[in-house]
Structure formats: structure tokens, C-alpha cells
Amino acid sequence: MYYSDEITALMLQHHQSLSEKDKRRYAAIEAVKLGRGGIIYIARILGVDRNTIAKGIKELKNKSEPTLNQQRIRRPGGGRKTxxxxxxxxxxxxxxxxxxxxxxxxxxxxxxxxxxxxxxxxxxxxxxxxxxxxxxxxxxxxxxxxxxxxxxxxxxx
Known part of the structure; x- marks a missing residue:
């Protein structure tokens, strides 16, 4: 166990208030801070898939300006056609x-x-x-x- 129950509850509360993109990046930062086993632990306490955290880590390591300052959360063109x-x-x-x-x-x-x-x-x-x-x-x-x-x-x- 890495974090106390109180810290875990605060992390979960903060995580739920974020957008989809920010949730992914927050989970990635927490997982990187913990090191070995961090991805699985954070995935379990935040209820996020491990692949989502891995994608967040990849985005953070990429450090390209378009991905960090991106305003849209999802790609355009989705949804049902008229x-x-x-x-x-x-x-x-x-x-x-x-x-x-x-x-x-x-x-x-x-x-x-x-x-x-x-x-x-x-x-x-x-x-x-x-x-x-x-x-x-x-x-x-x-x-x-x-x-x-x-x-x-x-x-x-």
C-alpha cells in the first residue's frame, strides 16, 4: 500500500473533477511518481485502465506542444451522421x-x-x-x- 485512505479519497475526488484528458495525465503522473507497480496501483484506486495510464505517460514523455496545449478532448467527426x-x-x-x-x-x-x-x-x-x-x-x-x-x-x- 502506497497512500493512506485519506490521501486516496482526496486523489479520487480530484480525479473525478477533471476532464478526460486531464484524468489520463493525472493518473500517469501519480503512476510515474510511484515507480515500479505504480501503474497497477493507480489503475486500481482511480478505476482507470492500465492502457489509459500508459497512454498518459506516453503523452507526457512526448512533450510536443500540440498534445500538451490541445483544447479538444476527442477527435472531430464522431457521432451519428445526420x-x-x-x-x-x-x-x-x-x-x-x-x-x-x-x-x-x-x-x-x-x-x-x-x-x-x-x-x-x-x-x-x-x-x-x-x-x-x-x-x-x-x-x-x-x-x-x-x-x-x-x-x-x-x-x-
Whole structure:
């Protein structure tokens, strides 16, 4: 045993407050301080994989400016791709569904709306073998300049 329970608790508390990159480097520094067996010990008390600590040690020894001053934690480009990028002609299919159900303000070409619900638009796209969610429909409505239309009460005097 290297550290007391009190020090271990403080280390764990500090480790949990760091970003992913800083956690890796903090664990690496602690492991290097301890020397032989330090990586396994720190991995056990901080709940980090040994390979993560080894990567942190490698980063610290590399000492190159881009890795030490790097702002991003993860590489760009991750995550799920949008339906627009997955389906090439999604916008055209969407406009085809709305073609006979679009109305607008005759005084302003910018103001247009549809009498279809989001779910009805999803069903119309599904008939064209295009599967999207209502969230995608909302984004397409906004992208194409459609606005919500609400019935307004008129006061009688």
C-alpha cells in the first residue's frame, strides 16, 4: 500500500473533477511518481485502465506542444451522421410530400405553412420509402422556411 485512505479519497475526488484528458495525465503522473507497480496501483484506486495510464505517460514523455496545449478532448467527426447526409435527396422528397399541402401569405412569399402534422409528413415520406423521425421533419420545416400557423381569436367590439 502506497497512500493512506485519506490521501486516496482526496486523489479520487480530484480525479473525478477533471476532464478526460486531464484524468489520463493525472493518473500517469501519480503512476510515474510511484515507480515500479505504480501503474497497477493507480489503475486500481482511480478505476482507470492500465492502457489509459500508459497512454498518459506516453503523452507526457512526448512533450510536443500540440498534445500538451490541445483544447479538444476527442477527435472531430464522431457521432451519428445526420439524415440529410445519409439520404441524398431527402429535401426534394420532403418538398414533394408538401407540394399539395402548402399555403402561405399572399403579401409575403417568405411566410408559408402546411396543414399536415409532423406525423403525417413522416407517413408521406415513409410511402416514398424514406424513414425519418418527427425531429427530422421539424428541422426540414425550419430549413425550408415553414412557420407554425395558429388560429387567433378576434375581438368583437
Amino acid at each position: 439524415r440529410d447526409s445519409q439520404i441524398a435527396d431527402l429535401n426534394e422528397r420532403f418538398l414533394e410530400v408538401l407540394k399539395n399541402h402548402t399555403a402561405g401569405d399572399p403579401m409575403s412569399e417568405k411566410i408559408k405553412w402546411t396543414n399536415l402534422t409532423h406525423q403525417q409528413i413522416v407517413e408521406g415520406l415513409k410511402a416514398q420509402e424514406t424513414i425519418v423521425s418527427t425531429t427530422v421533419v421539424k428541422k426540414l420545416l425550419k430549413k425550408n422556411g415553414y412557420v407554425k400557423r395558429k388560429a387567433q381569436k378576434q375581438q368583437t367590439t
